[in-house]
Amino acid sequence: MNIQALIIRILRQFKRDKRSLALMIMAPLLVLTLMWLVFEGDRYEPSIAVVDVPQPFVDALEEQDASVEEMSEEEAMEALEDVELDAMLSMDQQKLSITLEGSDPSTNQAVKMTLQNAMKTLSPPSNQMDLSFSYLHGSEDLGLFDNVGPVLIGFFVFFFVFIIGGVSFLRERTQGTLERLLSTPLKRSEIVSGYVLGFGIFTLLQSLIIAAYSIYVLGMWMEGSFWYVLLITFLLAMTALTLGTLLSAYASNEFQMIQFIPLVIVPQVFFSGLFSLETMAPWLRGIGQIMPLTYGADALRDIMIRGKGFEHFQTDVYILIGFAILFYVLNIVALKKHRKL
Amino acid sequence: MESMVRVENVAHAFGEETVLKDIHLSIPKGEIFGLLGPSGAGKTTLVKVMVGILEVDQGEAWVKGVQMPSLEQMKVIGYMAQSDALYSELSARENLDFFGAVYELKPKERKERMKAVMDVVGLIDHMDKPVHKYSGGMKRRLSLAIALLHEPDVLILDEPTVGIDPMLRQSIWDELKSLQKKGTTIIVTTHVMDEAEKCDRLAMMRDGYLIATGTPQQLREQTNSETIEGAFLVYGGERE
Numbered sequence: 001m002n003i004q005a006l007i008i009r010i011l012r013q014f015k016r017d018k019r020s021l022a023l024m025i026m027a028p029l030l031v032l033t034l035m036w037l038v039f040e041g042d043r044y045e046p047s048i049a050v051v052d053v054p055q056p057f058v059d060a061l062e063e064q065d066a067s068v069e070e071m072s073e074e075e076a077m078e079a080l081e082d083v084e085l086d087a088m089l090s091m092d093q094q095k096l097s098i099t100l101e102g103s104d105p106s107t108n109q110a111v112k113m114t115l116q117n118a119m120k121t122l123s124p125p126s127n128q129m130d131l132s133f134s135y136l137h138g139s140e141d142l143g144l145f146d147n148v149g150p151v152l153i154g155f156f157v158f159f160f161v162f163i164i165g166g167v168s169f170l171r172e173r174t175q176g177t178l179e180r181l182l183s184t185p186l187k188r189s190e191i192v193s194g195y196v197l198g199f200g201i202f203t204l205l206q207s208l209i210i211a212a213y214s215i216y217v218l219g220m221w222m223e224g225s226f227w228y229v230l231l232i233t234f235l236l237a238m239t240a241l242t243l244g245t246l247l248s249a250y251a252s253n254e255f256q257m258i259q260f261i262p263l264v265i266v267p268q269v270f271f272s273g274l275f276s277l278e279t280m281a282p283w284l285r286g287i288g289q290i291m292p293l294t295y296g297a298d299a300l301r302d303i304m305i306r307g308k309g310f311e312h313f314q315t316d317v318y319i320l321i322g323f324a325i326l327f328y329v330l331n332i333v334a335l336k337k338h339r340k341l
Numbered sequence: 342m343e344s345m346v347r348v349e350n351v352a353h354a355f356g357e358e359t360v361l362k363d364i365h366l367s368i369p370k371g372e373i374f375g376l377l378g379p380s381g382a383g384k385t386t387l388v389k390v391m392v393g394i395l396e397v398d399q400g401e402a403w404v405k406g407v408q409m410p411s412l413e414q415m416k417v418i419g420y421m422a423q424s425d426a427l428y429s430e431l432s433a434r435e436n437l438d439f440f441g442a443v444y445e446l447k448p449k450e451r452k453e454r455m456k457a458v459m460d461v462v463g464l465i466d467h468m469d470k471p472v473h474k475y476s477g478g479m480k481r482r483l484s485l486a487i488a489l490l491h492e493p494d495v496l497i498l499d500e501p502t503v504g505i506d507p508m509l510r511q512s513i514w515d516e517l518k519s520l521q522k523k524g525t526t527i528i529v530t531t532h533v534m535d536e537a538e539k540c541d542r543l544a545m546m547r548d549g550y551l552i553a554t555g556t557p558q559q560l561r562e563q564t565n566s567e568t569i570e571g572a573f574l575v576y577g578g579e580r581e
Contacts, residue, residue, distance in 0.1 A: 002442070002443055002445070004442070005439055005442030005443050006439075006443075008439070008442075009428065009431070009435070009439045012431055012435055013428060013430050013431060016430040016431060016471070017430050175424070175426065175427075175428075175429070176422055176424040176425070176426035177426040177427070177428060179394055179422060179426065180420070180422055180426030181443070182394045183392045183393070183394050183415060183418070183420040183422075184415055184440070184443045184444060185412045185413070185415045185416050185443070185444070185445075186443055187412065338394060339393065339394050339396070339410055340396045340410055341393070341410045341411070341412055
């Protein structure tokens with residue numbers, strides 16, 4: 001009954017505060033769409049200049065969807081300087097020599113790929129090692145967006161719930177309503193539970209919209225069950241909410257709440273698997289182990305890219321639940337500062 | 342007489358700063374008790390001790406024979422804080438509905454009470470207006486309405502009439518008097534002197550001390566002053 005009153009009130013507040021509502025739902029969709037536009041372009045076609053290269057090889061290159069131009073060496077060097085070209089291919093005493101513009105690693109990669117593929121079609125297959133790739137997960141169509149997508153879904157849910165949850169609990173304190181609530185027969189645990197459930201209903205909706213949009217509209221790679229994705233994003237949202245409300249106790253205004261972003265949110269982006277940490281010292285990698293987003297992102301990748309079942313990511317689920325419960329309890333303890341009971 | 346609110350030997354400090362010292366109070370049932378003093382005297386802190394939302398370093402507060410804080414006793418207290426604790430994006434009706442539900446009023450009873458209290462504070466026509474469109478005085482009145490909602494035995498009002506015009510202030514005091522007749526015990530903090538005159542008994546506070554307690558008449562006589570303001574100045578002067 002008491003908790004229900006809190007839930008109804010929080011949902012009513014959401015209904016009134018259209019801007020926060022939009023921030024929590026539209027902002028992630030917008031940013032995901034922008035990421036999609038940036039990452040999901042067609043494969044890059046390098047432009048390559050050829051200097052005295054035999055005609056069959058030039059033909060083979062053109063077949064690889066590269067834009068090929070015949071130039072003199074001086075012209076080509078000049079064009080490389082001006083970044084109008086990505087690479088120059090020249091014949092030097094029966095040997096092919098290639099000069100790359102070189103400032104963008106992904107362009108370099110694209111040039112190398114194009115050349116290798118062209119060579120393959122040119123030489124007789126018999127004396128060429130024939131490489132064929134097979135994929136355990138994903139396929140050659142798995143793009144960068146598909147790879148970082150699951151992490152991004154988790155991140156945006158975490159980020160926006162953290163901010164909105166933290167700020168609204170903070171406002172409860174600064175506008176005096178928290179004190180007012182503590183002068184009523186509400187238990188501390190009821191106040192925190194009301195918050196968790198009220199926001200819970202809302203974040204469920206938010207998770208649903210973000211995940212459905214990413215997968216069905218943007219076409220993010222999806223092997224596993226949609227319901228698992230929803231489960232993980234919901235757990236992430238709960239962790240973010242309880243952490244946000246907990247930290248709001250240590251902020252005295254909205255601005256100080258925003259100051260937690262570089263401390264709490266940004267490090268999670270770096271350690272959660274958006275970037276490969278393989279080369280980092282193991283003890284540094286360990287930092288990721290205390291961050292909720294690490295487990296959420298790990299599970300989401302297992303589900304979305306690798307199509308794994310529950311048994312494969314259940315540890316992540318339990319750890320996320322553990323985080324949420326820990327923060328929930330700490331919230332109740334933190335309220336003790338205001339009222340002993 | 343049975344004492345409704347009792348404060349015994351209370352002392353409290355926020356860090357280094359002592360805000361309450363050696364406070365003893367006993368307020369009988371059905372009394373309007375005024376806490377008078379300049380800002381920073383410790384009125385709000387003392388009131389919070391009675392409400393049970395402040396744990397003091399020393400001493401005890403009792404409401405209706407039960408030591409505070411007690412969740413059970415919080416049901417018999419109606420508290421109006423100094424700052425308007427309202428949800429500004431919600432309408433008055435939604436604010437009232439929320440607090441009514443928190444105090445576990447049944448939906449039908451809740452509706453009736455909401456109407457009754459909004460009538461008392463003269464806001465019945467602004468029931469569905471969002472609170473952020475309210476003026477300062479209207480917010481004050483809505484806060485009072487919320488404190489009255491669950492018909493508490495003890496009403497604790499922290500500067501209830503700040504920002505309210507004299508006409509409405511009069512009608513609010515009429516309502517407090519009629520609540521008193523029904524047996525409600527009312528504790529008000531104020532620094533408006535003519536309001537102090539309306540209290541049955543007064544306690545004057547300064548620098549965390551209770552410097553004098555008595556009826557307005559007693560306080561005036563003891564200090565040979567014609568007004569409460571004069572009495573207040575005399576008591577205040579003694580400490581300096």
